[in-house]
Amino acid sequence: MQSSEAKKEFIQVWGSLGSSWGINRTMSSIHALLMSSSKAMSTEEIMEALQISRGNANMNIRALIDWGLVKKRFVPGERKEFFEAGKDIWEIARQIAAERKKRELTPVLQVIDDLKAKEDQSDPHFTKLLNEMQEFTTTLTAVMEKFERSDRNWFFKRLMKLFS
Amino acid sequence: MQSSEAKKEFIQVWGSLGSSWGINRTMSSIHALLMSSSKAMSTEEIMEALQISRGNANMNIRALIDWGLVKKRFVPGERKEFFEAGKDIWEIARQIAAERKKRELTPVLQVIDDLKAKEDQSDPHFTKLLNEMQEFTTTLTAVMEKFERSDRNWFFKRLMKLFS
């Protein structure tokens, strides 16, 4: 499958966007490739399309599966695995938000808790900072959980309404 | 000024959080240091506290100023510059959101526009993807702009109401 110029550019852009958000370039490129492909692709095809090694392809496909962004797909009569990405953009956003919440927000809440316990109260300014940060993070977590559970459009509808 | 253990840990955690979001570790460490300091600090003091070189300190302080997270502060009788970070966590979040919108969301909208123009319509699936991505990005941009302009208490109140 030879991609159109537009698809290639899309893959490129998505890759660099990912990398500026702390997600490795290859991982987001594979994601873009699979999103823009209408059929599931094998590891070989991905390697070929992006000109990357087998090890790299394999590792990043696994990472995408881990993030819930890509699924294995068994193709009748084929022995090897095929992969496909979910195509609904709101669903993808929800998945990414949920994962980042789990990976980054939850640990931060934990750390703040620990710090508050350690902190000797000698610096009221710092104590206040920790408290506000805890409040902020807790609220943000709640927002993300709501988003995580909301159905496709409910959340953004509410949000837009809130701001209109 | 010798920081407490808790402050040191806070700086450390904030730094690694930043780096997992594509912001360089030193930049977020300096930010954490300044947030947790009740007085403005000079470049020298920052270098000393974080054990970093002058060049590194200077570059990252400039970046923080660029992001609107840190401000110069002239101290009477002192020739050198002092720096201080805003302390209001909602304000900080707003600033970061606004900057990332400007740096990443706006360019993406531009690219999608270009791609839609280039795309030859031969692949309806890809066309649909681009359209949905455009819709999504536009909505997200609108939400962030609202957040950007809203005043602190208003936003917080509305947000809490959404979840009650």
Place this chain on the structure above:
DNA sequence: CAGAACTTTCAGTAAATATTGAAAGATATT
């Protein structure tokens, strides 16, 4: 169960990114 088809791992290497420190550039001071 031997061999083929495919997947995973990981030590070595390459590439990207961040940091240093010394020199050049400013700006103030006498």
Place this chain on the structure above:
DNA sequence: AATATCTTTCAATATTTACTGAAAGTTCTG
């Protein structure tokens, strides 16, 4: 206007992160 104080720049270097490819591992097939 020479000197001192402070800031910025940037080529060299160090560190971190990502990638490769071959070998080991796994699963399927006849």
